[in-house]
Amino acid sequence: MGSQSRRKFLLNSLRVAGLVLVAPSLTHAEQRIGYAPDRFDSLQSYVDGLVIRPGEESFAQLARPWNLRFSERQPAAIVRCATVDDISRSLAWVQEQNIPFVVRSGGHSYAAYSTTPGLLVDVSQLRSVNMDAKSGIVKLGPGSRNTTVYSHLDATSRSVTHGRCYEVGVAGLCLGGGIGFNMRLHGLTCDQLVETDIVLADGRSLTLSARENEDLFWACRGAGGGNFGVHTSFTFQTYPVDRVTAFNIDWNEREGEVLISLMNLVAGAPREMGLKVSASVHRSSSGTNEIQVSLLGQLHGPEERLRDFLKPVYDIASPSEEVIRYLPYWAGQAVLSEDGSPVRMLERSRYAQQPLPEEALTMILERLKSWPGIPGGRADWKLFLTGGAIADVAPDETAYVHRKAFGISSVELEWTGPHPLELVERNLDWVDQFHDELRPYTSDRCYQNFIDDRQQNFLTAYYGENLQRLVKIKQKYDPQNVFHYPQSLPTSL
Template sequence: MPISDVSLTRRQFLAKSARLAAGAGLGLSALGLTSCGGGSSSNSSSNNSAWRELAHRISGPVLRPGDHGFRATALPNNLRYASILPQGIAKCASATDVAQAILWSQQNDIALITRSGGHSYAGFSTTHGLMIDMTLINHAQFAPSSGIVTIGGGIRNVDLYSALQAADATITHGRCIGVGGAGFLLGGGIGFNMRRYGLGCDQVLSSELVTADGQILTLSATENPDLFWACRGGGGGNFGINTSFSLQTMPADNLITVFEIMWSGQSDAIYAALVDALQDAPPTIGNRVAASAVTPAQLAEGQDVIITLLGQLAGTPDELADILAPVYQVAAPLSADIQQLAYWDAQLTFLDEPGPPDHYQERSSFFAAPPSSEAIEAAFSFLRAWPGTSESASFVLFQTGAQVNAVAPAATAFVHRDSDWLMTMALNWGAHDSRSTVQRNLEWQAGFYEAMRNFSSGAYVNFPDPSLTTWQQDYYGANLSRLGSIKAQVDPLNVFHFPQSIPPASTTERRSNLRETLFASARRALARAA
């Protein structure tokens, strides 16, 4: 059904759920619409009854506090948000389960969020309400004749890697094995293949989406094209819950060259030489250039910022040496691990990043050209002034450009199609670091970020930043208006919301009136159905 049709049926939104519930043998009281907001009732028996009703409506399990597996399932990757626990977790096993959980949350006035990998940097996959856990929807089917892989919305990288390795195929993918495929694709999807093949979202051919009114829609260039556009770079959790994706794969290389090369000393000059050398490198190379701070004590002992180049090249070690020759002329590496491996052996044994849970904040921005000497000087000045935690701080550049920029900014919701580098500024700390230490480091990071914003712009929605006040423009730029209009059509009540979700292009008053209209019509429809 096209979006225009979806928007025309908003007034039947909960009437449709009544028909869905009637088909499942549920009556008016079971739907929880005898009074709005039943889910937030202080009556614990009523609340428990509602959760039992959810457990009957979906095929997967519902976990409550105290249940086996609840805490482990609720734990986010960013431990800053580990204390935010849901009232319950619906482990959905199908799109129908997802639809029922979405409708139940509204009928019981309990806020919802979706989780696939739990790696939201800003904790946006945590909630005090209902967590819809997607990890049971983790299938992957490969069609050899077309090279298309269809994956479940709850698949994580570790399972995606296995499916693609078995098919001897690849896409643009990340390196952290626990990251969810859905969130990765919905926000764009950067990886070491992006300069060669484009972003992950550029390889998406279709998707299945469950909307706020429980409809299960197919999205493609010909079906619901506006939603298809929005779900390629618009960020996860904004328009509904994506339960599957079909992607065009490419053959995996028999051999690639992978490398991790480190320098210490002459750090500024090495960093500048690396950026210059890589700027003109072929799109067959994917890489990250990291500058890691050392503690004040280590700095006083003569240690300096550590430079690490990590990446892959669809080519030979000799070709890599040619690319890096200008850098080697500045200084010899402290260490260099360079190997030729089969593609998936390289990903799973050399380039993979476990990414265990930790306390952190990352901030991002895009460089439209190589960082200038002034930008590099500013960055190293801040790196050498790091206050220090028990863990780490780094300034990282991911090389973009090439095929990332071959797509027009308005062709997908991912607007940042004029960048050469994506900057991230990572700060990690331990559970035993004092509050004052953490605060001092966050203030240092804020000053560092503002200094670098003099040379960069925008931000990457898949690295959500809770400190970013201009996030709407920074994440979406010129595509924000269209995204807000699509949001208003498909989710006018803003069911899918979190602190940095795309707001519907309508006023709060209009949404409030629409909510009352929908619930009133729903009650009438339910009464008729009963």
């Protein structure tokens, strides 16, 4: 039986049985005992890609969540989709078998929501790139990552708004908004999305754009992944890039004055500048907490312009380390990027509607000094400057509602290796307290791509006044809530 015929046969059989729209549920017994290995044998006959089970080569690496804080979460099996049709067949199969599932592209979910005790539908091999040099339109497969974008757009002197971590998936980045150092000049990643294809729970494949299925296209620019279906392609309008001044600067003296000066400066930053201000803490060999203030980012302009901009801070203190380089755009990204390897971490965000006042910055440094510490760990507060082109789009023009914010304030903790639960919990509680102490200076809105398993009232925090409209769209396209996870959109409020 041919692949198309096989797919139609399976889907039609499920429709007759009334099973296509039945959302898989996970019983307590299944959580405890898992699934027999042969439960997944029939799936292999429906897909071209491999079905991988525990104990088989590559299972451990593919099953591992990016946030190792949740490393105990393991799927019963993984299907590595080799074709777009494999996605549709896998969706139909899990609904027939009533097995929970999740779709993974980059797998960079902070809360490990891209893993499951059931079937992990892995689309990471689908990394096709098709570029139209004349129009600047690029079409990416659902498994594309930041590194895919880097390697293919480098030779074209064009870009889309992208992140710094090589292994972050373009799918999740775009669907939740998509921040990066180009966002103040060119907008979010989702602002460059012109079309996307999606497979729904009932097997239908739809093309979404400003002309087709406009309501779902609106939702897919900010609602986050895993809510409506499985995206099988993303088409972006790229923009030309030339040279940038990439900078990574650290100060380890007069930190309070430096941080206050930086906040005052970035409040007036030109939209050609994308940046992150941070204050971090590490445990010295003598056992004391030491603070460092940093500035990371890029300027679409010459080095002299950046140095003039930073002169008030340099007048306060000379950097302990300084990297400032005027480079071709993609060479500049090599200065700014990181590999994004799996870690144990917690990051909690709040949108700031205006620059943080001096009293808030003083509190931040005092809170960092109180870090309880964890071996192999680090903690920091950071502010990603937003505004600029992001604010040129109305909050209800896409599902990404946080258009008028000044920046994303976040507290992050990372550590390596397993440690006693009591020590880990003490550090996680410290992050929670720090997060709460920022409330007087920030809003209750949070960045949906920094998905936070400890966030209360997460729907309003992520979606604000766009929530009601999103729920209606969810009800229309996924009425049985087949696509769900602990913080997904509901079909009703």
